[in-house]
Amino acid sequence: MLFSGGLIVLTMREEYSWEAEEYKNNKLENAIAKMAANGKWKVLLRKRIRNYYRDKDGLVFVFERI
Numbered sequence: 564m565l566f567s568g569g570l571i572v573l574t575m576r577e578e579y580s581w582e583a584e585e586y587k588n589n590k591l592e593n594a595i596a597k598m599a600a601n602g603k604w605k606v607l608l609r610k611r612i613r614n615y616y617r618d619k620d621g622l623v624f625v626f627e628r629i
Contacts, residue, residue: 565628571604573624576616595624604628 565571580586599606608625615621 567628569628570607571624571626571628573622573626574615575622577611577620577622580622595626598626602629 580591585591595606598604604626606624607627608623610623612621612623
């Protein structure tokens with residue numbers, strides 16, 4: 564359970580955004596945008612991190628529950 568004002572931090576290797584069935588074809592990005600548009604959360608950060616894990620880039624997302 565996450566209360567209003569709480570933070571969600573999601574990190575993953577960037578390659579998952581196009582390799583994982585659950586995320587490819589912008590499924591993850593679309594779900595994030597939809598929840599923000601519906602007032603579920605506010606996106607505070609989306610950042611690409613170089614050499615996140617073993618020379619692979621990563622993504623970091625931070626959301627605030629509204």
